[in-house]
Amino acid sequence: MDSILDIARWQFGITTVYHFLFVPITIGLTALVATMETLWLRTKQPEWLRLTKFFGKLMLINFAIGVVTGIVQEFQFGMNWSDYSRFVGDIFGAPLAVEALLAFFLESTFLGLWIFGWDKLPRGLHAACMWLVHIGTLASSWFILAANSWMQHPVGYSYNPETGRAELNDFAAVMFNKVQLVTFPHVVLAAYMTGGAFVVGVAAWLYARGAQGRTADEAAAERPMYRRGIRLGAWTMLIAGLGVAVSGDFQGKVMTEVQPMKMAAAEALYNTEDSCAPFSLFTIGTPDGKSEKFSITVPCVLSFLATGSTDGKVEGINDLRQEYQQTYGQDPGARYYDPSGNYSPIIPVTYWTFRYMIGLGVLGALLGALILFLTRRGRAPASTWFPRLAIATPLLVLLANSAGWIFTEMGRQPWVVFGLMNTSQGVSPGVSSTEAWISIVSLTLLYGVLAVIEVGLILRFVKRGADPFVEPPDPTLRGSDDDQDRPLAFAY
Amino acid sequence: MELTTVWFILIAVLWIGYFTLEGFDFGVGMLLPWLARDDRERRIMINTIGPVWDGNEVWVLTAGGATFAAFPEWYATLFSGFYLPLLLILLALIVRGLAFEYRHQRPEAAWHSWWDRAIIVGSYVPAVLWGVAFANIVRGVPIDGSKDFTGTIFTLLNPFGLLGGLVTLLLFLTHGAMFLALKTDGEIRHRARATAVSLGLGAALAAVVFLVWAQALTGSAGSAVLFVLAALALVGGIAMARAGREGWAFIGTFAAIALAVAGLFAGLFPDVMPSSTDVAYSLTTTNASATDYTLKVMTIVAAIFTPIVLGYQAWTYWVFRRRISEHHIPDAELEAVA
Numbered sequence: 001m002d003s004i005l006d007i008a009r010w011q012f013g014i015t016t017v018y019h020f021l022f023v024p025i026t027i028g029l030t031a032l033v034a035t036m037e038t039l040w041l042r043t044k045q046p047e048w049l050r051l052t053k054f055f056g057k058l059m060l061i062n063f064a065i066g067v068v069t070g071i072v073q074e075f076q077f078g079m080n081w082s083d084y085s086r087f088v089g090d091i092f093g094a095p096l097a098v099e100a101l102l103a104f105f106l107e108s109t110f111l112g113l114w115i116f117g118w119d120k121l122p123r124g125l126h127a128a129c130m131w132l133v134h135i136g137t138l139a140s141s142w143f144i145l146a147a148n149s150w151m152q153h154p155v156g157y158s159y160n161p162e163t164g165r166a167e168l169n170d171f172a173a174v175m176f177n178k179v180q181l182v183t184f185p186h187v188v189l190a191a192y193m194t195g196g197a198f199v200v201g202v203a204a205w206l207y208a209r210g211a212q213g214r215t216a217d218e219a220a221a222e223r224p225m226y227r228r229g230i231r232l233g234a235w236t237m238l239i240a241g242l243g244v245a246v247s248g249d250f251q252g253k254v255m256t257e258v259q260p261m262k263m264a265a266a267e268a269l270y271n272t273e274d275s276c277a278p279f280s281l282f283t284i285g286t287p288d289g290k291s292e293k294f295s296i297t298v299p300c301v302l303s304f305l306a307t308g309s310t311d312g313k314v315e316g317i318n319d320l321r322q323e324y325q326q327t328y329g330q331d332p333g334a335r336y337y338d339p340s341g342n343y344s345p346i347i348p349v350t351y352w353t354f355r356y357m358i359g360l361g362v363l364g365a366l367l368g369a370l371i372l373f374l375t376r377r378g379r380a381p382a383s384t385w386f387p388r389l390a391i392a393t394p395l396l397v398l399l400a401n402s403a404g405w406i407f408t409e410m411g412r413q414p415w416v417v418f419g420l421m422n423t424s425q426g427v428s429p430g431v432s433s434t435e436a437w438i439s440i441v442s443l444t445l446l447y448g449v450l451a452v453i454e455v456g457l458i459l460r461f462v463k464r465g466a467d468p469f470v471e472p473p474d475p476t477l478r479g480s481d482d483d484q485d486r487p488l489a490f491a492y
Numbered sequence: 493m494e495l496t497t498v499w500f501i502l503i504a505v506l507w508i509g510y511f512t513l514e515g516f517d518f519g520v521g522m523l524l525p526w527l528a529r530d531d532r533e534r535r536i537m538i539n540t541i542g543p544v545w546d547g548n549e550v551w552v553l554t555a556g557g558a559t560f561a562a563f564p565e566w567y568a569t570l571f572s573g574f575y576l577p578l579l580l581i582l583l584a585l586i587v588r589g590l591a592f593e594y595r596h597q598r599p600e601a602a603w604h605s606w607w608d609r610a611i612i613v614g615s616y617v618p619a620v621l622w623g624v625a626f627a628n629i630v631r632g633v634p635i636d637g638s639k640d641f642t643g644t645i646f647t648l649l650n651p652f653g654l655l656g657g658l659v660t661l662l663l664f665l666t667h668g669a670m671f672l673a674l675k676t677d678g679e680i681r682h683r684a685r686a687t688a689v690s691l692g693l694g695a696a697l698a699a700v701v702f703l704v705w706a707q708a709l710t711g712s713a714g715s716a717v718l719f720v721l722a723a724l725a726l727v728g729g730i731a732m733a734r735a736g737r738e739g740w741a742f743i744g745t746f747a748a749i750a751l752a753v754a755g756l757f758a759g760l761f762p763d764v765m766p767s768s769t770d771v772a773y774s775l776t777t778t779n780a781s782a783t784d785y786t787l788k789v790m791t792i793v794a795a796i797f798t799p800i801v802l803g804y805q806a807w808t809y810w811v812f813r814r815r816i817s818e819h820h821i822p823d824a825e826l827e828a829v830a
Contacts, residue, residue, distance in 0.1 A: 064593035067546065068586040074556050075582055078571025082640070085571075089564020090782040097557035098793050104550040105801045109808050112543035120811050165564075168782075171789045428572040430640040435575045442583060450590065457597050487822040491535060492542045492596045 005427045007436040008080035011443065013409075015072050017402050018447050022066035024401050025394075027137045027188065028195015029059040032236065034130035041127055046469035047225040054466035055199060055229075056130075060115065061457050065450060067108070072443065074100075080436065084416055084426030091157050091168040092147050095175075099143035107136035119473040119489035141188055149180035151417050152408070153258040159420070166420060182254050186247040190361075190401055192240035197364055197394040199233030202462050204371045204390035208380060211465020225466065227375060234372040237397075241365040248358075249305070256306040256314070259418060261324070261343065262411035263306050264317045265350040268295075272319045275311035277302040281355075317344050333414040333424040345413040353410065356403035364396035495787040496777040499562035500764065502794060504757035506558055508750045510551035511622070511660075512667075515749055516742075517541040517548055519668015521588065521615025522661075524608060527672065527683050531604060535821050538592065538611070540675040543812045545592060547805055549585070561790055565639050565780035566764045573633065573641025577621045577648065588614025599824055619664045620657040624648055627656025627702070630710055630756050632774070635767035639775060652705060659702045662695035663726075663752075667745040670729065674738040677817035685733055688741065692730035699726060703752060710759040710766070718755030722748045 033056045040048035074096060077085050085092075113121065114129040121129070150156075156173030157166045168174065207226040210219025256263045264270075267280060279301030284294045300310040307314070315323075324343040325331070331342045367389055374381045416423040473489055520541050528534040541548075560567040571578060587610040595607035631652050634642045669688035673681055703719040711719075729744015760766075764780050767773035781787070 060593060061597070064590050068589040071549075071553065071585055072582055074553055074560075075571060075578060078556075078560065078567045079575055079578060080572075082568035082572035085560065085568040086564055086639070089560055089567060090786050093557065093559075093561030093564055093567070093782065094786055094790055097554065097561040097790060100550060100554040100557040101794065101797050101801065104553055105547060105805070108546035108550050109804055112546060113808055113811060116543040116812065168786045168789070171786075428568075429638075430642065431572055431575055435579075438576065439579050442579065446583060446586060450586075453590075453594065457594065460598075485819055488539070488816075488820050491539045491821055492592060 004080075004431055004433050004436045005424055007433060007440050008427050008431075009423065011080060011436070011440040012076065013406070014440070014444055014447070015069065015076065016409075017405065018451075019066065019069040019073055020401060020405055021398055022062050022069065024187075024191035024194035024398075025198055026059065026063045026066050027134070027141065027191035028193070028236075029055060029062065029198060030130060030134040030137055030195075031192060032195050032199055032232065033059055034127065034134050035232065037127040037130060041123055047228060049472070050225060050466040050469050051229055054461075055202075056114075057461055058198075058202070058458060060111075061454060061461070063111065065454050069447070079439070080428055080431065081416075081426045082428040082430070084421065087165045087421055087426070088151075088417060089165070091150060091154075091166055091174060094168065094171065095143040095147040095150075099140050103136045103140035103143065105136075106139065107133050110136070116488070116490055119486075120475055122476050123472075123474065138188065141191070142184060145184050145187055146175050146177065146180045149177045149183050150174050151415075152183075152412055153177060153179040154417055154420055166417070178254055179258060182247055182251040186244060186251050189240045189243040189247060190397075190404070193237050193244055193361075193365070194394065194397050194401060196233045196235075196237030196240060197368060197397040199229050200237055200368050200371055201233075201390045201392075201394040203227075203229030203233060204375065204393075205387050205462065206465050207375060208386045208390065212463045214465070222465070223378070223380060227378070230371060230375055234368045237368040237393075238365060238372075241361070241368075244361065252305050253308055259412065260315050261317065261320045262345070262350070262408075264315060264320055265345045265347055265411055266354040266407065267302055267314075268347050268351040269302065269314060269316045270318050271316040273303065273314050273316070275303060275313060276300040277306070277312070277314040279305065317347070320344070328419065331414055331422070333422045343414065345411050350407055350411045353403040353407035357400050357407055359400075360396045360403065361400035364393055364400060367393045367396065494777075495784055495791060496562075496781045497761075498791060499558070499781070499787055500757070500761060500777045503555060503558055503562065504754060506551055506555035507757070508753045510548070510555055511664075511753055512746050512749050513548035513551060514545070515619075515660075515664045516667045516671040516745075517545040518615045518619040519664040519666070520672060521611045521668075522619060522665055523668050523672065523684075523687065524612050524615075527669075527680060527687060531601070531824070532818055532821055533680055534604075534608060535596075536676055536680055536816050536818065537672060538595070539816050539821065540672060542592065544808060546589070547808065549589070558790070562782050562787060563764055563775075563777070563780045564782055566775050569635060569639050569641055569765055569775060569780075570629070573635075573643070574625050574628070574648065576645045577625055581618045581621050584614040584617035586614075616661070620661050623657040623660030624653045625656075626660075626753075626756060627653045627706075629765055630656075630706055630760055632766035632768040634769045635765065635773050635775065636769060637773055639773070639780075642769065652702075652709070655698065655702050655705070659695070659698045662691060662698050663745070663749055666692040666695045666726075666730075667742075667749060670733060670738070670742040670745045673733065674742045675815055677815040681815075681817075685736070685738065685741075688733045688745075689730055692726065692733065692745070696723070696726050696730065699723065699748075699752065703755065706756060706759060710763075712759055712761075715755040715759035718751050718758055722751035722755060725751055 033052055036048050036052040036055065040052055110129040110132040114126065114133065117126055117129060154166065155177050156170035157168055160167045203226040207223055207230060211222065214222065252263065269277065276299055278297035278299045280295045280297045282296045302314055303312040304310050306312060321342050321344060371389060371393065374386065412418060414422050414424070416426045520537055524534055524537055528537055591607040591610035591614065595604060628648050633647060636642050666688055669684045669691055672684035673688055676684060700723055703722065707716055707719055725744050726748035729741045729748060732744055733741035762777045763774050764777055765775040
């Protein structure tokens with residue numbers, strides 16, 4: 001790995017997959033914490049406030065790492081991918097700038113108000129702050145996914161041979177790209193599913209084990225509270241999970257239309273099937289990636305996934321390669337990727353990540369449903385397996401998220417912008433491999449250390465469980481000057 | 493006015509917003525080992541910026557994003573060219589940002605002191621490096637015909653660049669001390685004010701040398717006026733701090749930073765990144781810019797949302813307007829029940 005291209009790609013992969021471990025938890029948890037706080041305001045039941053504060057704390061530990069790793073994302077386009085930035089900046093830069101202006105300010109400002117505002121804001125306004133943070137996360141998702149969807153399916157632009165770059169001519173087309181319209185619901189619903197899984201996992205673990213230092217009676221008394229968490233999380237997870245499946249189905253059809261190679265690579269389908277294309281559960285190809293040796297398949301399912309009809313035609317990798325070569329000429333990255341891999345991604349990666357995405361997501365949802373069932377009517381399963389199931393649920397969903405992104409980004413290769421720019425053409429020409437090495441090594445080491453710290457903190461606070469109920473100060477009731485000398489309701 | 497000029501001004505405004513706001517919270521972080529005598533005082537300092545530092549930091553993300561959108565060539569050349577300093581800034585901002593949120597999560601003294609180090613180093617590194625970076629933008633760096641930076645890290649470490657780093661370091665230290673004098677009460681307030689005055693004199697000296705030098709390199713009539721006003725604001729701020737007028741003193745350093753950055757941008761215009769290799773290779777507001785269409789879209793979005801953002805950011809400062817002193821800091825968390 002001595003070319004800057006390899007290093008830059010690995011760095012993008014490592015930093016992005018890492019960043020996106022925290023992002024969906026944040027999107028999902030801000031919505032759920034805001035829901036819990038709203039339920040407390042509505043019902044006045046102390047359990048909801050305890051859950052709000054408990055999951056709010058976990059959300060903040062998680063949010064912080066998502067925020068700081070997000071800065072790297074914005075900078076590395078320019079640092080490692082300057083030719084990409086020059087080529088697409090006219091189109092790609094705008095959503096990033098708008099994201100910062102509309103979303104990042106909203107998230108950071110109202111999160112600060114929420115953290116420190118317990119004794120300064122009226123209660124309704126305090127809860128509204130968390131809703132605004134959540135709206136910020138959704139706005140952020142919208143703009144960054146619009147930018148990514150443009151890379152998958154460039155629209156609303158024209159190529160200007162004079163400046164040698166792609167130039168925007170229809171902003172609305174970029175914002176409402178058909179890939180964006182199916183990607184946004186898929187990703188955001190997956191984030192709700194992740195947030196739901198996180199709450200289910202943590203609440204179920206505490207439900208079964210009880211928080212640290214509680215007697216058996218105390219733990220039993222807290223069970224109804226955690227049960228609420230389980231139910232809120234599980235229903236969120238199951239409903240969102242259904243939406244993830246439906247939106248994913250729509251996405252598959254759009255993908256077949258605009259990026260047929262990605263669909264073929266998802267299936268390792270080498271030869272075109274005119275109708276009733278099979279869905280393979282397992283396959284082994286020849287080392288040169290030209291044909292398959294062995295596979296286990298279910299008839300017609302791929303045709304249905306790709307086209308919505310069991311006799312739909314699905315193009316195979318070999319035919320698509322020829323088509324792409326006719327349209328775009330020789331693959332400029334072919335010498336780099338794989339001599340035989342002209343215009344096709346690395347098939348084992350796309351094939352398996354596609355399956356992990358679906359398989360782990362479904363498994364996670366099933367575990368959520370199982371936990372919901374096992375804790376019905378106040379039951380507390382005694383099995384030692386139960387807390388393990390609880391821990392596995394969010395982990396499976398997180399892995400499914402990562403697999404989904406690795407699939408969609410690796411499936412676009414060798415393009416960085418489909419049909420317009422090869423990934424090998426986007427890298428910074430002036431950056432030395434020494435610099436790129438320093439960058440990837442320092443970021444990866446730091447990210448590794450931070451992961452250990454973050455997981456340690458999360459576990460510490462999960463084990464401690466929700467703090468006892470304390471009525472928060474109501475600033476609308478305050479009047480005397482003495483109040484102003486009281487300790488802050490929250491301080492770092 | 494041409495849209496490229498409008499966006500040049502807007503990007504200057506974003507950097508002014510960033511340096512005036514995060515400038516003081518860098519200052520607070522850098523002063524942590526010098527002004528606080530114990531953990532409670534360190535917590536007073538950290539809590540003065542607790543609710544606002546993250547919002548302050550978004551200004552740089554917006555500046556980066558806006559540069560990408562409005563001047564893609566500038567973004568590409570700058571970020572790939574100033575690679576290692578930006579990497580160091582990134583690493584610093586990562587540990588610093590986490591430190592604010594993670595420091596209070598455990599009671600152990602060792603845990604606190606590690607995160608204190610993260611805050612301190614994470615504040616010094618960007619405070620110096622942003623100055624080095626901006627001084628080099630103004631001075632000009634080797635850029636070739638395909639708009640790529642051809643120097644190395646050592647190209648940036650020239651006397652003018654290093655002086656730029658010293659100036660931002662001292663200015664942000666002073667600005668942070670002014671902020672602490674305004675936002676704390678008790679002994680630490682007096683210490684902060686005294687520090688602001690003594691650091692301010694050093695900052696003023698370094699800034700005047702730097703601004704005169706910058707004026708000689710790229711200055712225009714406009715930048716000269718702005719630089720003189722910046723110097724006056726800084727001296728005025730220090731005088732106000734001496735007189736115990738903390739609000740005006742903070743406004744003084746705030747204005748000094750804003751005017752100095754405005755002056756640097758005014759001197760730069762119409763270049764955005766001059767080339768020291770050949771003036772023909774310099775990036776300018778026109779040859780580095782996005783299309784008129786993109787700038788128009790961005791102008792509409794900015795015109796609608798910037799006032800809203802400014803409104804709620806100002807409101808946050810209003811909500812957290814009170815001074816913080818020792819008795820406001822809740823007792824440290826006791827170790828959890830076994």
